[in-house]
Amino acid sequence: MIDVLSYVCIGVGIVFWFWGTLPLLGKRSVLFKLHSLSVADTLGSMSIIFGLLLKIPSEWSLLVLALISLAIWNTVLGYVLAYCSSSGDDNGR
Amino acid sequence: MNLVLIIMILALLIPIYEAWQDDDIWQKMLAFASIATKTSVMILVVSVLRDDWMIGVVGVIILSVGNAGLMLLAHIIKRMGEL
Amino acid sequence: MDDSYIYVIVALLPLAALILTVQVNPYHALVIRGILGAVSALVYAVLGAADVALTEALVGTMLAITLYAVAVRSSLVMRLGVLKDSLLEAEQKLELALNDAQVSQRSFADLVADLRTIVSQYHLRLELIPYPDPQSLHQALMAKEIHATCIQRSPQDEASIPQSNSQPYHTTTRIHRLYKILQTEPLAPMTSLDYITALDSAEKH
Numbered sequence: 001m002i003d004v005l006s007y008v009c010i011g012v013g014i015v016f017w018f019w020g021t022l023p024l025l026g027k028r029s030v031l032f033k034l035h036s037l038s039v040a041d042t043l044g045s046m047s048i049i050f051g052l053l054l055k056i057p058s059e060w061s062l063l064v065l066a067l068i069s070l071a072i073w074n075t076v077l078g079y080v081l082a083y084c085s086s087s088g089d090d091n092g093r
Numbered sequence: 094m095n096l097v098l099i100i101m102i103l104a105l106l107i108p109i110y111e112a113w114q115d116d117d118i119w120q121k122m123l124a125f126a127s128i129a130t131k132t133s134v135m136i137l138v139v140s141v142l143r144d145d146w147m148i149g150v151v152g153v154i155i156l157s158v159g160n161a162g163l164m165l166l167a168h169i170i171k172r173m174g175e176l
Numbered sequence: 177m178d179d180s181y182i183y184v185i186v187a188l189l190p191l192a193a194l195i196l197t198v199q200v201n202p203y204h205a206l207v208i209r210g211i212l213g214a215v216s217a218l219v220y221a222v223l224g225a226a227d228v229a230l231t232e233a234l235v236g237t238m239l240a241i242t243l244y245a246v247a248v249r250s251s252l253v254m255r256l257g258v259l260k261d262s263l264l265e266a267e268q269k270l271e272l273a274l275n276d277a278q279v280s281q282r283s284f285a286d287l288v289a290d291l292r293t294i295v296s297q298y299h300l301r302l303e304l305i306p307y308p309d310p311q312s313l314h315q316a317l318m319a320k321e322i323h324a325t326c327i328q329r330s331p332q333d334e335a336s337i338p339q340s341n342s343q344p345y346h347t348t349t350r351i352h353r354l355y356k357i358l359q360t361e362p363l364a365p366m367t368s369l370d371y372i373t374a375l376d377s378a379e380k381h
Binding site (some may be wrong): 095098099102105106109112113116121122124125128129133134135136139140145147148150151152154155158159161162163165166169170172173 | 180181184185188191192195201203204206207208210211214215217218221222224226229230233238239241242245246249268301373
């Protein structure tokens with residue numbers, strides 16, 4: 001039962017990965033791509049790690065640390081990239 | 094689990110292709126951010142697959158530190174565009 | 177085969193390295209180097225070398241790329257010495273560009289903008305360094321503090337050389353490659369170009 005649930009989580013995560021990454025190939029603006037990438041990529045990665053957590057509960061401390069750092073760092077990285085790329089466009093602060 | 098990893102490699106190929114064919118440096122940075130997250134999650138998957146605690150620790154450290162390096166690089170590239 | 181995914185992952189490493197080698201712009205190459213670092217950390221971890229993967233991620237990707245970015249940014253620069261007056265004049269002209277009567281004459285700011293676009297094709301930045309008078313400008317060029325100088329012709333110069341009416345500025349460079357680059361580009365209506373050799377001075381470091 002738990003095994004099936006973990007596979008479902010990993011599968012959902014991979015679907016999220018493709019969903020977030022495929023817009024990268026289009027000719028859209030950087031901010032649009034950044035939005036889809038940061039939301040779907042972070043959710044997908046967290047879902048995959050949660051699936052791994054269900055599979056091997058003995059490594060829970062490591063995987064929970066990965067979950068937390070993924071949630072915090074990717075959010076901050078999204079903000080930093082958006083700030084840098086948008087102010088780099090018009091050559092001014 | 095092998096199949097899962099193969100599909101993940103396919104997902105990894107998309108941002109690599111994007112970084113190759115796009116000339117805008119911010120699009121390359123986006124692809125780099127995507128690849129950094131994906132590779133560290135793949136390291137975690139491999140560590141769970143083999144039940145290897147050591148590789149798992151490395152994966153978590155790369156996950157949290159790789160992003161910091163990315164932010165440093167983003168700020169330097171921004172300063173380059175200003176001058 | 178149980179470990180078939182290993183071959184696919186290892187194949188990513190030469191792919192990323194190939195992409196890295198075909199980059200022309202040094203900053204793009206740095207970003208691709210980051211991608212190569214992430215991929216190689218993955219390969220090392222999959223092959224079981226956890227310590228090598230950690231070193232690659234920390235030193236190879238984070239530290240080396242940051243240092244290289246700083247080095248590329250500070251070395252790919254063309255330092256152009258100008259007179260303080262003309263720099264001030266250019267800034268004022270930028271502000272007063274609309275109500276100035278002599279806008280039809282192309283100003284120093286246009287020349288700088290032209291130069292900037294030309295050298296940016298070679299991934300160089302243009303840095304303007306002001307000097308108080310032409311003597312110190314020449315001295316700085318000889319002492320290799322700057323790569324080129326750009327000064328406005330004085331009135332007696334204009335009297336002696338008839339063509340200088342169309343070329344109000346005079347650019348001197350001590351770097352042959354820079355001279356070649358500037359020669360092939362359409363700067364001609366704005367400035368004349370000169371190449372001089374700066375002799376190695378006694379105080380070598």
